[in-house]
Amino acid sequence: MTTRTLEHIGFIGFGIMGKPMALNLINAGWPLWGYARRAESLQPLLQAGARACASPREVAEHAEIIFTMVADTPDVEQVILGEAGLIHGLRLGSVVVDMSTISASVTRRIAATLAAGGVDMLDAPVSGGETGAIQGTLSFMVGGTDSAFQRVLPLFQAMGKNIVHIGSNGAGQIAKSCNQILVAQTIAGVAEALLFAQAAGADPAKVRQALLGGFAYSKILEVHGQRMLDHQFQPGFKAGLHQKDMRIVQEIAAELKLPLPGTALASQWINAVVANGQGELDSSALLTVLEQMAGVKIGELQG
């Protein structure tokens, strides 16, 4: 038994990622106050010991460190700045930690608003998917002050492994954009490579196995490559969310006047996945768009 005084924490957003992350915080011993728009999504947390609040404002009144893990930029704005938002209950010296993947410029604006009221904000988007969230092995990319980062670090460590303080507010979101740039293009590259093997009459499963041992190794080849071989596209990470992230990347690139042709191409494949009605599938369903275009399907018997 430790005798340290644990800060009370708040948590908002219990989706595919948020739920296991919140459970890891509870299991590590922190008292957790939760709010969910749909009350039933809070149930498993209450069973694990969390306490329910009626609004984000009420979460802010009870907790000193408040995590948000919601879908998109407007959701974060609503939860933090909206009518019954955190901002109406936050206390001096509290920290808001947004782990959603949203616009870096909006993040900076919210952080400035909170700072004016004596509240620190960290942007701390994650990588590692549902598996990483459950196993507590997520990567955190963090933007904000060093003092806030140090204060929240033990909580990050209860949810993840590779925790990097990138820079000031917004820098975490920029790093996450880089992550999505790379993940999208690597998925597209793996899909083209496996499709090439299939079309050329080499067993894509053996090709994947061989490539895993060399410079072509990537986590995507290992995990999503296997999904592609199995045509098993249960998320994982939904194509609809990946599309949203790529939209953010391209908005920032346009602001910066930065050409990113490979990113643009991969984004179009993800758009096509969603256009095909597969937005709820894992973004590695990108393979099926290439299969359609090529008239070749992984795993088909070769004549």
Next chain:
Amino acid sequence: MTTRTLEHIGFIGFGIMGKPMALNLINAGWPLWGYARRAESLQPLLQAGARACASPREVAEHAEIIFTMVADTPDVEQVILGEAGLIHGLRLGSVVVDMSTISASVTRRIAATLAAGGVDMLDAPVSGGETGAIQGTLSFMVGGTDSAFQRVLPLFQAMGKNIVHIGSNGAGQIAKSCNQILVAQTIAGVAEALLFAQAAGADPAKVRQALLGGFAYSKILEVHGQRMLDHQFQPGFKAGLHQKDMRIVQEIAAELKLPLPGTALASQWINAVVANGQGELDSSALLTVLEQMAGVKIGELQG
């Protein structure tokens, strides 16, 4: 001391890859007969115990398993089928193992020619670069008969770690094409991601560090990402050779009527590297093409 009788082996091609690979075979105890167009490139092998031959034909007369590791398709044709080529000295039951990266269709044609004379051929291109060649940790992607594969396996194991028998003749080359498809696109993806970080004011080194821990992890992000941060483009794997490999990929794709848009784009970047006079640099110099286009340079102080 073992008392097994080791087959005599032959080796042709002592470049950046071939030299350390041949040394690993010698150090593992095999008697090695070598031929080099430029006699001086054979010197370090002779000092290690290799014996010199005056032509590929003479290598074939002395050895039962003959490795070739040369630059391009015409070089392999010349060494095996040319005037003083292996074919004029090969004995019944010998095996020719071509570890070069060349055309799959030419590989199949050479294999058929050799098979008509009672000689097996394996295509066994590698991945892992100079470091893998020196450390004996290369990946081998092998095409050919199972009996030939089993016979050569102990020799592959002296040079590499992940050794996969993909399928029949040419299948190793197809797998290598898949490898190059993926390596090219991952290099391009890493370059765009780091450039995005730089342009958006986040430290690319910290972004790389964060991304290494999640789904964006790739060997390319680890190794070539660091090269990009350092603008250190000594090969490694030369852009000029990568260009050749991408030409092979695109020739096969055209034969197969297979559209590969991402591969095509990455190939154009590599063409640009060579066009810029950087064909002797590592293919991760692709970053500099994107930097030129974007007017942003990794590592520049940000204003």
